[in-house]
Amino acid sequence: MTNAEMLNIKQWLSIKRIILSIALGLLIISGVYGVWIEPYQIDVKHVTINNETISTALKDKIAVHLSDLHINKIGKREKQILKLIEDLNPDLIFLTGDYVKWCGDYESALSFLSELKAPMGVWAVMGDYDYSSSRKSCLFCHKQGSGNPTRKHHVRFLRNEAECISLSNGDAWLQGIDPEAELNYRYDTEKNLLEQKIPAIILSHDPLMFNSIANDRDVLILAGDTHGGQIPLPRWLWNIMGYEKNFRFNHGFFHEGHKMMYVSRGIGSSHLPIRLLRPPELVVLHF
Numbered sequence: 254m255t256n257a258e259m260l261n262i263k264q265w266l267s268i269k270r271i272i273l274s275i276a277l278g279l280l281i282i283s284g285v286y287g288v289w290i291e292p293y294q295i296d297v298k299h300v301t302i303n304n305e306t307i308s309t310a311l312k313d314k315i316a317v318h319l320s321d322l323h324i325n326k327i328g329k330r331e332k333q334i335l336k337l338i339e340d341l342n343p344d345l346i347f348l349t350g351d352y353v354k355w356c357g358d359y360e361s362a363l364s365f366l367s368e369l370k371a372p373m374g375v376w377a378v379m380g381d382y383d384y385s386s387s388r389k390s391c392l393f394c395h396k397q398g399s400g401n402p403t404r405k406h407h408v409r410f411l412r413n414e415a416e417c418i419s420l421s422n423g424d425a426w427l428q429g430i431d432p433e434a435e436l437n438y439r440y441d442t443e444k445n446l447l448e449q450k451i452p453a454i455i456l457s458h459d460p461l462m463f464n465s466i467a468n469d470r471d472v473l474i475l476a477g478d479t480h481g482g483q484i485p486l487p488r489w490l491w492n493i494m495g496y497e498k499n500f501r502f503n504h505g506f507f508h509e510g511h512k513m514m515y516v517s518r519g520i521g522s523s524h525l526p527i528r529l530l531r532p533p534e535l536v537v538l539h540f
Contacts (some may be wrong), residue, residue, distance in 0.1 A: 287484070287529035292522065293330050296532045297337060300506060300515055301539045306471040307452040310423040311540035314373070316345040318536035320458075320477025322352050323382065323521025324362045330533070334520065335368050337535055346371045347538075348408065349477040349517065350380025350432065350458035352393075357382075359389045366393075366406035373418070375408045378429040380458040380478065382523070411456060426453040430462055460502035460516045468510030479503055481518030481531040504531075 302308055317338055324331060338346070346369055352362035369375045384390050394410050396403050409416075411429020418425050453472045455462065460476035481504035482491065491499040507514045518534040 283529060284527070287527040291528045291530075291532050292526070293333070294532045295330070295333060295337065295520070296518075296534045297537060298534050299537045299539060302473060302513070304452070304471060304473065304511065304513060306511075307425070307454075307473055308540050310420050310425045310452050312422045314344040314420070314540045315341065316347055316538040316540070317341060317343040317371075318347045318349065318475050318515065318517055318538060319520065320349040320351070320475075320517040321380070321480055321519025321521055321523075322362065322365065323354050323357075323519075323523060324352060324365055325354055325357060326361050327364055330520065331365055334535060335365070338369070341537060343371050343537070345373045346375040347454070347456055347475050348375070348377035349456050349475055350378050351382040351477065351519070351521070351523075352380070353382055353385070354521075355382055355523070356385045359386070359392055363392060363403075363405050366408050369406065369408060375406075376427060376429070376456060377408050377410050378456040378458055379410065379412065379431055381432050384432070417451070424451045426451050428453060428455045430455065430457040430459070432458050460498055460514060463502065463507060463509075463512070463514045466512050468512055470510075470512050472512045474512070474514035475517070476502070476514060477517045477519045479516060479518070480522060480528075481534070483522055483525070483527060483531050484529045485531065504534075 319334070352366070353359055379390065379393065383393065392403065394403060394412070395401060411427070412431045413429065415426060415428040418427050453470070455466075455472060455474045457474055457476050458478050460474075460478060462476065463474055466472050466474070479499050479502065482499050488500055488503070491503070502514070502516045504516050504518045507516070515536060515538075517536050518531055520533040520535070522528060
């Protein structure tokens with residue numbers, strides 16, 4: 254081997270080491286940013302609802318939509334969220350499930366819920382993580398060891414229930430879908446909406462609920478569960494991995510005909526404690 258060939262090999266190995274060092278450095282920086290920085294950078298997303306029927310009933314009202322809190326303790330992020338909501342002073346607050354980590358501490362989540370207040374009410378549905386401890390999940394609605402309503406918070410949980418809320422410009426139909434009985438409840442949901450000739454807001458942890466509503470219904474669906482994927486991946490890859498929710502409704506605003514849906518990226522994380530280019534999101538709805 255000639256000296257020139259040896260020099261070329263050494264140069265290539267040097268370039269290869271530089272490339273590997275840069276790649277490793279970027280991986281470390283991304284990991285640090287995704288675990289310790291971005292999960293605490295809450296994005297306040299303002300969304301205007303442009304549906305004449307719904308906007309008329311809720312004219313000039315502001316609502317906050319929170320999802321997938323996955324609370325472990327009341328820490329920096331949770332206190333920041335509560336302060337943001339206090340400053341926004343919304344008329345309504347909507348919650349779409351997963352308040353705890355899997356088999357985690359329910360007391361911290363209940364403590365957080367106790368801080369939520371809005372003049373027109375705080376409305377919520379459960380998520381699948383909230384049922385990870387079936388006995389403790391009852392604490393969201395009832396006193397421990399009792400069938401009496403809890404006094405730990407003022408959140409109204411809609412577990413396959415619907416209520417008509419009276420507003421100054423008309424009435425609105427508010428409906429909650431419970432994840433444990435969601436498939437069996439979809440037909441009844443559609444039937445109820447057809448019978449009610451007023452605008453509707455549906456709270457559903459699962460965004461696939463969108464497919465169950467006819468396109469001619471004046472409906473706003475609020476959902477979560479996807480976390481926006483937590484990291485950016487192409488849609489086709491979500492499909493290959495079997496994550497239909499992320500493939501179809503990863504995050505953001507969706508509409509077909511008259512029906513609309515906003516899927517929140519949520520606040521917390523699941524599986525891995527990382528968010529990269531998918532910051533936690535507090536959604537502010539303007540009607």
